[in-house]
Amino acid sequence: xxxxxxxxxxxxxxxxxxxxxxxxxxxxxxxxxxxxxxxxxxxxxxxxxxxxxxxxxxxxxxxxxxxxxxxxxxxxxxxxxxxxxxxxxxxxxxxxxxxxxxxxxxxxxxxxxxxxxxxxxxxxxxxxxxxxxxxxxxxxxxxxxxxxxxxxxxxxxxxxxxxxxxxxxxxxxxxxxxxxxxxxxxxxxxxxxxxxxxxxxxxxxxxxxxxxxxxxxxxxxxxxxxxxxxxxxxxxxxxxxxxxxxxxxxxxxxxxxxxxxxxxxxxxxxxxxxxxxxxxxxxxxxxxxxxxxxxxxxxxxxxxxxxxxxxxxxxxxxxxxxxxxxxxxxxxxxxxxxxxxxxxxx
Numbered sequence: 001x002x003x004x005x006x007x008x009x010x011x012x013x014x015x016x017x018x019x020x021x022x023x024x025x026x027x028x029x030x031x032x033x034x035x036x037x038x039x040x041x042x043x044x045x046x047x048x049x050x051x052x053x054x055x056x057x058x059x060x061x062x063x064x065x066x067x068x069x070x071x072x073x074x075x076x077x078x079x080x081x082x083x084x085x086x087x088x089x090x091x092x093x094x095x096x097x098x099x100x101x102x103x104x105x106x107x108x109x110x111x112x113x114x115x116x117x118x119x120x121x122x123x124x125x126x127x128x129x130x131x132x133x134x135x136x137x138x139x140x141x142x143x144x145x146x147x148x149x150x151x152x153x154x155x156x157x158x159x160x161x162x163x164x165x166x167x168x169x170x171x172x173x174x175x176x177x178x179x180x181x182x183x184x185x186x187x188x189x190x191x192x193x194x195x196x197x198x199x200x201x202x203x204x205x206x207x208x209x210x211x212x213x214x215x216x217x218x219x220x221x222x223x224x225x226x227x228x229x230x231x232x233x234x235x236x237x238x239x240x241x242x243x244x245x246x247x248x249x250x251x252x253x254x255x256x257x258x259x260x261x262x263x264x265x266x267x268x269x270x271x272x273x274x275x276x277x278x279x280x281x282x283x284x285x286x287x288x289x290x291x292x293x294x295x296x297x298x299x300x301x302x303x304x305x306x307x308x309x310x311x312x313x314x315x316x317x318x319x320x321x322x323x324x325x326x327x328x329x330x331x332x333x334x335x336x337x338x339x340x341x342x343x344x345x346x
Contacts, residue, residue, distance in 0.1 A: 004282035005159045009222045010040035011276040013255035013269050015229035019075045021051040025083050028100060029090040035275055036094035042158045045100035046226035047165045047189040048115055051075045055236045057138035058195035059243045069142060076103035076113055079129055092124030097156045099163055099187040108315050115143045117163045117189060119154055127154045133174060136167040149312040153181035159282050163187045169209045177308050179217040179295055184282050186213060190225040194249035203254040203270050215262035218288040220280050225253040227273050260285045
């Protein structure tokens with residue numbers, strides 16, 4: 001580690017083509033091409049970008065929102081699948097490390113969707129499939145929580161990279177789990193949240209969370225947040241003027257890049273669509289750690305101990321005798337190998 005990576009990062013602030021996964025992936029590929037043409041080697045997209053966020057959970061009763069859950073289920077993607085293949089091909093074509101949020105269908109149940117973050121290497125390898133551990137508040141009407149198997153730091157050409165989705169960036173133990181694996185680059189993906197309580201400033205909240213993680217861990221963070229397009233407003237609000245006004249609320253999104261001192265490296269982007277770029281030099285993480293390294297001399301591991309259960313969870317475990325076919329499932333479920341990449345069980 002004599003030469004720590006130096007690279008340009010891109011934080012994409014954009015909206016999906018709402019509930020259209022193929023068109024949204026096409027849009028994402030075009031944005032990857034744009035970022036790469038501007039020199040980016042790491043490109044981070046918002047949470048749930050493909051094919052969008054379930055705003056109806058906040059604006060409707062659960063009964064009213066039930067048909068919308070079905071729309072989301074039908075518009076979500078499979079991992080592996082053609083939409084992931086297209087994203088992998090884009091990362092490979094443009095030579096970037098790509099982080100992007102998707103709605104993932106469960107291989108087991110029509111009632112399960114995951115808020116999933118994909119990490120793809122510049123060779124197109126699917127490095128990580130992280131399912132958000134705890135859906136936030138009304139999100140529980142759409143998403144099921146993941147497990148600890150995907151809390152991993154990936155060794156990439158831009159350095160040791162960890163990923164969390166939205167509210168997970170306030171989960172101290174999840175953040176520490178990534179830092180303790182050597183994270184130096186953190187990808188934090190969010191959605192615009194105009195549906196929060198009136199005294200909640202989402203742009204400020206994102207900045208505070210990001211500054212805390214950067215300062216505590218002495219890391220760089222690339223923060224990407226979605227926007228609320230007129231298409232989303234029309235689709236969700238319809239003729240309801242109160243919902244339309246709510247979805248148009250300002251200071252609902254912030255994207256940017258923050259350094260190990262907790263400060264923005266460049267001016268963040270608030271509400272508007274665009275891409276924020278900044279040059280990152282991981283050598284700038286070294287000296288701050290001499291003063292305050294919570295992974296080393298500034299901790300007491302004889303006093304504190306964190307245990308993480310990283311066992312992948314599946315709905316059923318078969319305990320058939322070796323060689324028995326009687327108890328084997330007729331369709332092989334998907335599991336993950338130690339890189340987080342979905343594999344078919346043999």
